[in-house]
Amino acid sequence: MGIAQKRRKPPRIGDQPLFRRGLIAIVLILAGLLILAPLVVIAVEAFSKGWQVYVAAIVHPDTVSAIILTVVTALVAVPVNTVFGIAAAWAITKFDFWGKRLLLVVIEIPFSVSPIVAGVAYLFVYGLQGILGPMLEDHGIKILFAVPGIILASLFVTAPFVARELIPLMQAQGRDLEEAATSLGASGWRTFFAVTLPNIKWALLYGVVLCNARVMGEFGAVSVVSGNIRGETNTLPLHIELLYHDYQAAGAFAAASILAVIAVFTIIAKVALERQGAGRARAVVNSTEKAS
Numbered sequence: 001m002g003i004a005q006k007r008r009k010p011p012r013i014g015d016q017p018l019f020r021r022g023l024i025a026i027v028l029i030l031a032g033l034l035i036l037a038p039l040v041v042i043a044v045e046a047f048s049k050g051w052q053v054y055v056a057a058i059v060h061p062d063t064v065s066a067i068i069l070t071v072v073t074a075l076v077a078v079p080v081n082t083v084f085g086i087a088a089a090w091a092i093t094k095f096d097f098w099g100k101r102l103l104l105v106v107i108e109i110p111f112s113v114s115p116i117v118a119g120v121a122y123l124f125v126y127g128l129q130g131i132l133g134p135m136l137e138d139h140g141i142k143i144l145f146a147v148p149g150i151i152l153a154s155l156f157v158t159a160p161f162v163a164r165e166l167i168p169l170m171q172a173q174g175r176d177l178e179e180a181a182t183s184l185g186a187s188g189w190r191t192f193f194a195v196t197l198p199n200i201k202w203a204l205l206y207g208v209v210l211c212n213a214r215v216m217g218e219f220g221a222v223s224v225v226s227g228n229i230r231g232e233t234n235t236l237p238l239h240i241e242l243l244y245h246d247y248q249a250a251g252a253f254a255a256a257s258i259l260a261v262i263a264v265f266t267i268i269a270k271v272a273l274e275r276q277g278a279g280r281a282r283a284v285v286n287s288t289e290k291a292s
Contacts, residue, residue: 042260045253057254062231066239067258069147073235074215077154081211085162086204090196093170094178104167107160115157119224122153145227150235153221158211165207166200173199206273213266217259 047054057063088107092100110118126143127133136143143149177199181191197204219237226233234242236259243252 039260039264042253042256045249046257048253049250053250054254054257057248057251058258060251062234063239063251063255065231066234066236066255069150069234070216070236072147073151073154074212076151077158077215078208078212080155081158082162082204082208084159085164085166085207088163089166089170089200090192092167094175107163110157110159115153115218115220116224118156119153119221122149122156122221122225126152144225145229145233147233149225150222150233153225154215154218157218157221158214161211161214162204162207165203165210169200169203170196202273206270209266209269209273213262216262 088103091097092103123144124130125132126136126149128137133144143152177195178191181195182188186194217237218235219241222235223238223241226235226238228234228238228242230239230242236255240252240255240259243249243255
């Protein structure tokens, strides 16, 4: 009996009810203060002056223009970065070539560089005093303080999202299935659509959702290259700041409510994708890393 008592493992901290309940309470309080409270404030302030003021702020021409520009930017940036992410992940995980590590570093650059710094860098490249600015001006091509500059900045800050979701998963899956399909005579495109894509579809959708959310809410880089021209080059985040500085709090919160709704739907889509397959894909990656 004494030996059995000696062999018993000491209770873990997580098994203590008081500690577990206290930790859950702390998490719930912080989540309420940092996440739920701002959303509640946005909803309350947006409707503080009634439905009519809210609707008037949403249908205002400047707000509509900002919404349209934000959607157009997302419709361009998300597909481009999706193609880039798939191509980068395919090249890195399915082939061996010189410069693979360098490519991985390049993909991570947007995460390590401040968006504002990226916007300033675009000024030195495409601005009138930049490297390509005079040549573009001579040919009547306007990049900065126009829609192309906004799209370029959005492409930069969101470039890694799809690739970062796909690369670990495709590395964990290996090359066996693709090599088997190729040995049976399948072309590269057929191998991708019949073998690779079905295995990465949930992680791909997960990355697309995150990429779209970042495009919709990007502020730093876009604020530098857009010129903040009301009704022309203001995306929704920039328009919210402009309204707030003009002491139009109700209009600013009304516009912010749109981004808040997008954020909520992004979270719902994220959770749904994790339940469908993205979570299992991450589990496969984690198990593979532990095994190695």
